Each structure stands twice: as structure tokens, then as C-alpha cells.
Amino acid sequence: ERCMVLDCKFYGTSFTQSFDQEKLKSDNLYQMAAYLHHHPFRAMGGAMHGVLLYPTVASDFLHHYDFIGHRLTVASVDLGKPWKSIHHRLLQVVGSADFPSKATAASQMSYQETKA
Numbered sequence: 001e002r003c004m005v006l007d008c009k010f011y012g013t014s015f016t017q018s019f020d021q022e023k024l025k026s027d028n029l030y031q032m033a034a035y036l037h038h039h040p041f042r043a044m045g046g047a048m049h050g051v052l053l054y055p056t057v058a059s060d061f062l063h064h065y066d067f068i069g070h071r072l073t074v075a076s077v078d079l080g081k082p083w084k085s086i087h088h089r090l091l092q093v094v095g096s097a098d099f100p101s102k103a104t105a106a107s108q109m110s111y112q113e114t115k116a
Helices: 026-038 083-095
Strands: 002-008 015-018 021-024 047-055 062-067 070-077
Touching (some): 002 026, 021 026, 026 047, 026 062, 047 083
Parallel strands (some): 047 070
Antiparallel strands (some): 015 021, 062 070
16 A cells, blocks of 8 residues: 655745755645645555656656655646646656655665665
């Protein structure tokens, strides 16, 4: 069993700048952490996967992270494209979810990017 929490955001920029490096917005991460931590499915031992979805601003992106013992996908979708392209992209984002059977202790509080 598994559960996906999808949170759609709409900002002028998807990331913040810190020391000339793009970073995920911490408010969005804290909010997703609360969703994943308090979801009733988690208490039943099911695999949880969070998705933060942003509109494309400059270029598309699709990143995967280990996030407090859960899988996190951060992706964009170009809302200016035809519906079929948007539909395909959403299926790509959802289909890219990898549900490992167990989170490792090393992944706790780790935001390390993994292969897309």
C-alpha cells in the first residue's frame, strides 16, 4: 500500500536563491512534512510520497529526494502548453514516483537529490 500527497504551488519563482545557489522554499518543505507526518495512512505503515508541483517559469524540472523518511518529488509543469502536453507531464511526474519498501536511517532529514 502507498499514498501520494500532491501539493500544487503557484509562485513567480519556484526556488529561492541563497549564496548563488537555488534552494527549495523551506515553507513548502515544512508544509509537506506536516502533511506526510500527520496523514492517517502513515500510521498504518504505508509508504508515503510527497509531490510539490510548480508551474514552469524558466525551464521544466523533475527532482527526487529522500525527505524525513519519505520520498519527495519536486517538479514543474508548463501551463502554457496544450492540455495533452500538460496531461502527459502530470502522468510523468506521478509515474516517476519510486516507493521504496523501507526508508533507511540515513535518509532521515536528508534532502539529497537522487536520480530522476
